[in-house]
Amino acid sequence: MLHAEVAILGAGAAGLSLAHRLSHPAPLGRRVTAVLLDAPPGPLRPPRRTWCFWEAGDGPYDDAVTAAWRRLRVHDPTGRPTEDDIAPLRYKMLRSDDFACHVDHALAQSDDVRRLEAAVETVRGDADGAEILARTDDGRPVTVHARWVFDSRPLARLPAARTTLLQHFHGWFVRTDRPAFDPGTAMLMDFRVPQPPQGLAFGYLLPTDRHRALVEYTEFSHAVLPRRAYDEALRRYTDDTLRLGGFEVTETETGVIPMTDARFARRAAPSVFRIGAAGGATRPSTGYTFSAVQRQTRAVAEALHADRHPLPPPAHSARSRAMDAVMLRALDSGRVDGAAFFARLFAQVPMRRLLRFLDGETRLHEDLSVGIRTPVLPMLRSAAELPWLPRTPRHGP
Incomplete structure (x- = not known):
């Protein structure tokens, strides 16, 4: 059996962020031992994804950031553009693989936090701690005992709500034959795409240089679309609206983000807490999550290093x-x-x-x-x- 003060379940944005913060204790903070349990490659591991957020000036993950923009643009349905300089803020793009490498580098230099590849099967928590039963990729059982558990794994079912919409999207990472992009400006919302009968749709464009960009088609509605519908919408957007000309799709990404007024419980048992999207970090009006994850995990790490009760704070007021x-x-x-x-x-x-x-x-x-x-x-x-x-x-x- 492994023993640690903290067990972190799931290595998405929230799990990685908390592990990273615990590997860097404050000068006057006490050391905290932790185990990060990440599922082996397969259906339980989060897919590759891109997180975007805004912050003023330099940030702790700038070494892993793919690109950043000071200028943002929005097109209304008639095509009229609105563009603005958001300084001192910058809109930053962080890819999950780069973030994981950044965190792994920090953990490799830490004696306090270790990473374990195992799929969590059960979590039993009481007032004195919790026991986690997990299994490695080769079938070997692993038991971890921790005083506190922070579970960032996706919920099996959303809590009851008055309103729930889905933000669902499909994106292409493209490389164009000609210089087609302005790398100094990100397209936050482009409403020149056809609008669905219910909900809304928009294009999203993050250029990383003159020839490369992430181009996405996004809808807010009650149900996801067939895969071919996203590809058809992206083809219309890249051909008819952006007029990119010839290009190659180098990678793709797909996602579904609940936009809901549900109340997310931050405590699953006396010693087990939920963080990240499972703990209500997703902003219901936009789907943005990463910044709220940073607020949550910062507060948790500060409480642990100060030997205070580490209940995660509400992600949003x-x-x-x-x-x-x-x-x-x-x-x-x-x-x-x-x-x-x-x-x-x-x-x-x-x-x-x-x-x-x-x-x-x-x-x-x-x-x-x-x-x-x-x-x-x-x-x-x-x-x-x-x-x-x-x-x-x-x-x-």
């Missing part, structure tokens, strides 16, 4: 969650046109303020200044009916 619930209800009910809604916000609110708003860093008067740029009557009607709507479980994926 109550005010942010309430505003997101109203927006989701307004979109789901069809009271607001999603493409026009987001395009109007980016056109009327400085992008730096809007990004701070989406990160929950704005004050009440700034939130109100954003709110009055939305369709006020539909939003008020959605807010008024929310307390009367039942929370129901979502069936299916």
Whole structure:
């Protein structure tokens, strides 16, 4: 049996971030032993993915960042562009393989945190600690005992909610024959794509140089599409809207992110906590998760190093969650046109303020200044009916 003060389950963004922070104790903080359990290659291991976030100046993971942008652009459905400089913020692109290598390098130099490749089968927790039963790729059983467990694995089922939409996307990493991209500007939302009967759709473009970019097609709706539908939408976007000419697809990525006003439990047992998307880190209004993961794991690591109780804090404030619930209800009910809604916000609110708003860093008067740029009557009607709507479980994926 292995013993450690902390066991971290899952090596996605949250698990890797917490392991990285525990491998670097503060000068006056006590050392914490930890085991990071990552599933062997296969269906239980998270697929490769790209995380994007914004922060001011240099950050702890800049060595692993693929690209960063100070200028962002949004196109409304008519094609009218809105472009802004978000300095001192920068919009950063971090690929999961690069992040894992960055964390592995830190763990290799740490005597406190070790990584173990094993699939977790059961977790039994009580007030005194938890026992994790896992199995290696060759079938060997492994038992880990820890005082605290932080579980970042995806939930088997979403909690009951009043509104749940899915943000689902498919992306191509492309290399063009001609210089087709401006590497200084990222396309955050491009609503020139055809809009579905319900929900909204947009293109997303992150150029890494004049010839290379990640191009994605994204929808907010209730159900994912067949794979061929994403490829057809991307082909129309790259050919008819972006007019890229000849290009090669070098890699692809696919994802589904729940956008929900569900209440995520941060404690699964007296000594077992949930972090990351499983602990409510995904922002319901946008699907962004990485920045909230950093806030959560920073607070947990600081508590552990200070020998305090390490309950993860809420990833988003109550005010942010309430505003997101109203927006989701307004979109789901069809009271607001999603493409026009987001395009109007980016056109009327400085992008730096809007990004701070989406990160929950704005004050009440700034939130109100954003709110009055939305369709006020539909939003008020959605807010008024929310307390009367039942929370129901979502069936299916």
